[in-house]
Amino acid sequence: NAGVMQNPRHLVRRRGQEARLRCSPMKGHSHVYWYRQLPEEGLKFMVYLQKENIIDESGMPKERFSAEFPKEGPSILRIQQVVRGDSAAYFCASSPLDILTEAFFGQGTRLTVV
């Protein structure tokens, strides 16, 4: 049973480009959480999704950021027109239930905006 898979592990984008980060949850998990971690800081909640539904996006910036978790395929975190301040590690966690007893984290995607 593979763990939470995120790709790419590293992503470099120029200012103004789009970044797409993918997260495949553990088998049997239908709940996905995205977190952002700036250097030397803790994880900040961004968005919580179930299949085809956004449950809570209170931590996600209102502009340029969007997330989806389609019926088939991975969850996608999309950042449009990236800026230097978007450079961070983006972690995805998955859970089999809507009560998070333990979050299993992926290895993260490290986004660098140049």
Add this chain to the structure above:
Amino acid sequence: GQNIDQPTEMTATEGAIVQINCTYQTSGFNGLFWYQQHAGEAPTFLSYNVLDGLEEKGRFSSFLSRSKGYSYLLLKELQMKDSASYLCAVRGSEAGNMLTFGGGTRLMVKP
């Protein structure tokens, strides 16, 4: 809202015991988690407390006092590989019960 505080950095000696404290103020509470995160890697689960008291798991123990909004992670017989960041996280009572993390405590173990 949630407010979680933990020290930014700590240093300890190999073989010693270290206690990392975490205080929280939350609008709802459904459990407290501790994660370990090595530089450049994903957080890995260490412990979960939802009731008051001490939970022991090998060299690691975690304590919770809900009335005081306080938890600590105790690491015994420190090893060099324990050098990492330790993240305290609280699960709230909002829809989805997502985890809210503190800033993390960077522990440096010296020989």
